Amino acid sequence: MSYQKDIGDNELKEGLKDFLETAPEIYLSGVSVDTVIFGFHNDKLKVLLLRFANTPYFVLPGGYIGKDEDLDVAALRVLQERTGLKNIYLEQFYTSGTRKRSEEKIVKETLQKIAGSIPHSNWFEQRFVSVCYYALVDDTQVNPQPVPFFTEFKWVEIRRVPKLLFDHNSIINKALTRLRSDLNEKPVGFNLMGDTFTMAQLQKLYEAVYQKEFVRTNFQRKILSLNVLERLEKKYNGKAHKAPYLYRFIKSS
Amino acid sequence: MSYQKDIGDNELKEGLKDFLETAPEIYLSGVSVDTVIFGFHNDKLKVLLLRFANTPYFVLPGGYIGKDEDLDVAALRVLQERTGLKNIYLEQFYTSGTRKRSEEKIVKETLQKIAGSIPHSNWFEQRFVSVCYYALVDDTQVNPQPVPFFTEFKWVEIRRVPKLLFDHNSIINKALTRLRSDLNEKPVGFNLMGDTFTMAQLQKLYEAVYQKEFVRTNFQRKILSLNVLERLEKKYNGKAHKAPYLYRFIKSS
Numbered sequence: 001m002s003y004q005k006d007i008g009d010n011e012l013k014e015g016l017k018d019f020l021e022t023a024p025e026i027y028l029s030g031v032s033v034d035t036v037i038f039g040f041h042n043d044k045l046k047v048l049l050l051r052f053a054n055t056p057y058f059v060l061p062g063g064y065i066g067k068d069e070d071l072d073v074a075a076l077r078v079l080q081e082r083t084g085l086k087n088i089y090l091e092q093f094y095t096s097g098t099r100k101r102s103e104e105k106i107v108k109e110t111l112q113k114i115a116g117s118i119p120h121s122n123w124f125e126q127r128f129v130s131v132c133y134y135a136l137v138d139d140t141q142v143n144p145q146p147v148p149f150f151t152e153f154k155w156v157e158i159r160r161v162p163k164l165l166f167d168h169n170s171i172i173n174k175a176l177t178r179l180r181s182d183l184n185e186k187p188v189g190f191n192l193m194g195d196t197f198t199m200a201q202l203q204k205l206y207e208a209v210y211q212k213e214f215v216r217t218n219f220q221r222k223i224l225s226l227n228v229l230e231r232l233e234k235k236y237n238g239k240a241h242k243a244p245y246l247y248r249f250i251k252s253s
Numbered sequence: 254m255s256y257q258k259d260i261g262d263n264e265l266k267e268g269l270k271d272f273l274e275t276a277p278e279i280y281l282s283g284v285s286v287d288t289v290i291f292g293f294h295n296d297k298l299k300v301l302l303l304r305f306a307n308t309p310y311f312v313l314p315g316g317y318i319g320k321d322e323d324l325d326v327a328a329l330r331v332l333q334e335r336t337g338l339k340n341i342y343l344e345q346f347y348t349s350g351t352r353k354r355s356e357e358k359i360v361k362e363t364l365q366k367i368a369g370s371i372p373h374s375n376w377f378e379q380r381f382v383s384v385c386y387y388a389l390v391d392d393t394q395v396n397p398q399p400v401p402f403f404t405e406f407k408w409v410e411i412r413r414v415p416k417l418l419f420d421h422n423s424i425i426n427k428a429l430t431r432l433r434s435d436l437n438e439k440p441v442g443f444n445l446m447g448d449t450f451t452m453a454q455l456q457k458l459y460e461a462v463y464q465k466e467f468v469r470t471n472f473q474r475k476i477l478s479l480n481v482l483e484r485l486e487k488k489y490n491g492k493a494h495k496a497p498y499l500y501r502f503i504k505s506s
Contacts, residue, residue, distance in 0.1 A: 030283050031350075031382045071350025071382060095384045097284075097324025129284045129324060129383070131348045150486040185434075 007151060012053050013118060018063075020120040026211035027064035032128045033075045034062035035090070036175035037083060038209075039139025040153050040192055045208040046139055047161060047172060048083065048108070051152035055110050058152075060168045062130065075133045089187050090133045093178040094171065097129040101167045110165065114149070128165075134175040138192040159211065181211055184226050190249055196232060198244040200221070202225045256429035260404060265306050266371060268401045273373040280317035285381045286328045287315035287421070288343070290336060291462075292392025292408050293445055298461040299392055300414060300425060301336065304405035308363050311405075314385065328386045335406075337396035342440055343386045346431040348458065350382040354420045363418065367402070383419075387428040391445040411421045412464065433462055435459050440502070449485060449499040452476070 007015075007145060030119040049058040063078035065071060075090050108125065115121040144153040156162070161172060182188050189205060193228050203219050234243040260268075290301040295346050302311040310321035318324060328343055361378065368374040397406040409415070414425060442458060456472050476482060483503050487496040 005360065028283055028380070028382070030281055065350070065382075067380070068352055070352050074350075092348060095324065097318070097384065099321055099323050099329075105389065127281070127320070129281070129318075129382075129384070131350065182440075 007053060009054065012149070016115050016121070017118050019148060020115070020118055020123055023064065024120060024123055026066060026184060028067055029123075030126060030128060032062055032064055032130045034060045034096075034130045034131065034132045034171060035075065035079055035082070036060060036134040036172055037142075038134060038175070038179060039134045039142065039159075040136060040205060040208055041139050043204045043208055045158045045211070046155040047158055048139075048142070049154055049156055049161070049164070050082070050147075050150040051154075052110060052165070053151045054151045055114065057106070057110055057165050058154075059160060059165050060171065064215060065247060070090055071131060075131070079133075079135065082145060082147060083137075084145050085135075085137060085141070088135045088137060089190065090135045091178070091182060091186065091188060092131060092133050094132045094174050095129060096167055098130060098167065099127065099132075102127055103235070106164070107165050117154070130171075132171050132175065134179060136179065136188050138158060176209075183209060184228065187249070187251075194250070196246040196248045198246060200244065202247065204227075255396075255486060256325040260306060261305065265367060265402070268372070269368050270371050272401060273368070273371055273376055276317065277376055279319060281320055282376075283379060283381060285317055285383045286324070286331055287313045287349075287383045287385045287424060288328065288332050288335070289313060289385065289387040289425055290332070290395075291387065291389045291411075291428070291432060292395065292459060293389060294392050296457045296461055298411045298464070300411055301392075301395070302407055302409055302414070302417070303335070303400075303403040304407075305418070306402045306404045307365060308367065310359070310363055310418050311407075312418050313424065322457060328384070329443055332386075332388065335398060335400060337398050338388075338390060338394070341388045341390060342443065343388045344431070344435060344439065344441060345384060345386050347385045347388075347427050349383060349385060349420055349424060351420065352380065354383075355380055357382060357419070360418050383424075385424050385428065387432060389432065389441050389445060418449060420469055429462075436462060437481065440504075443502055446502070449501045451497040451499060453497065455500065 017062065039046040039048060048061060050061055051058050061078065061082040063074065063081065065074040072092070075092070079088060079090060100208055102125070111121070111124050115124055139155050158176065161169065163169065177186065183206065193202065199220050202223065203214060203216065206219065207213055228250055229247045232246040232248060234245055283437040292299040292301060299313060303314055304311050314331065314335040316327065316334065318327040325343070325345070328345070332341060332343060333339055355378070364374070364377050368377055392408050411429065414422065416422065432441065436459065446455065446458065452473050455476065456467060457470065459472065460466055481503055482500045485501060487498055
């Protein structure tokens with residue numbers, strides 16, 4: 001699912017004007033959240049991107065933190081506003097705070113173009129330290145929610161991500177590194193493997209995340225040695241000798 | 254090494270006044286850095302704490318981020334100002350942003366007591382989102398640097414950390430969890446193992462970090478299976494048959 005709509009420059013400016021009138025009162029200055037939403041379905045790993053209204057430029061879904069809102073709560077709210085997803089395991093993995101991340105010429109020009117003449121538009125241009133979270137979801141379960149200032153929503157295969165604004169490409173790379181190391185240790189995969197699954201299904205997830213193929217027997221030995229899976233009954237399909245075992249994650253109490 | 258000095262209330266207020274006169278111009282508002290400096294020496298793991306001037310309360314070494322300063326650079330500068338240490342591997346591990354972290358009654362009272370009547374003292378009382386870094390160093394190599402507003406510096410064994418202000422106890426626990434998982438994968442131990450070391454020396458480090466003892470043969474098998482160590486010549490000590498092997502970390506190129 002995705003949406004794509006264009007809005008008139010006037011409509012965009014009115015929306016921005018409303019937002020900027022209250023934003024400095026409502027949100028923390030100088031700190032934002034960005035989310036890397038990995039989508040997995042049909043053996044492919046994708047990432048969710050939004051297009052800045054009336055520009056050709058894509059960014060990660062992000063947002064601001066209420067002055068009275070906890071950081072983790074803000075991240076969940078932003079995720080829900082952008083995707084409709086609730087109760088998702090979101091992992092904070094990195095805070096990006098180089099001075100130059102908001103100073104790219106193209107970022108300045110884009111912000112100038114869409115918000116330049118609006119009062120308080122310098123609020124967008126301040127330096128933001130961005131706290132980054134990632135999640136791994138089944139992308140067919142996501143209900144895109146149109147949000148102000150973003151006029152397109154799409155899932156892009158991880159190896160086909162275009163040049164994004166800010167340091168968002170680098171943030172995706174850091175998220176992927178962390179996802180790979182978390183996959184064995186944290187419940188990041190629980191959202192999408194269902195209650196039970198076969199070893200072959202789990203291998204597909206690992207292959208998508210690592211972007212490479214594994215040998216079946218090696219994969220099975222490695223995964224079982226981690227002691228995170230519980231083996232259940234065989235999945236009967238009429239040919240008992242070929243039925244694969246079902247597994248589930250051992251939930252830590 | 255440690256220092257402990259008391260200063261008069263007037264001297265403290267003058268120092269705070271000078272700081273607060275320029276801080277809002279120099280530093281980002283609302284974002285700070287905190288550092289968890291683990292010290293290892295004589296088989297013990299400690300953590301570096303500072304005492305708030307003229308109060309009984311300890312905190313982690315922390316500081317602010319220059320408006321034109323990268324986040325990682327600020328963390329290294331804060332570390333150097335507090336400890337004299339340069340060229341240390343600092344790992345960003347967590348950003349703490351609950352609303353209530355600065356709202357503890359005792360925090361408010363302490364800030365009120367030391368800075369209450371000074372102009373702009375509300376700068377201290379704003380909500381700070383804190384980006385947290387940790388390092389692992391040889392604590393005998395640290396040269397404590399007296400800094401304004403902190404009148405004591407000490408190393409405390411990890412199991413004897415007192416109740417700290419803000420959410421600093423929770424931050425230490427998160428740092429320790431991360432240190433344990435990083436120890437096998439990142440150069441956090443390089444600072445203090447020297448160029449070469451014996452398996453027994455390395456085991457002492459792991460035992461201090463994990464706060465438990467390992468069986469020698471199991472430890473050796475586990476560590477060697479990680480493929481991060483290179484085995485060198487035996488260390489001759491006259492009794493060749495008992496000489497232990499020396500190892501070094503394989504530096505990734």
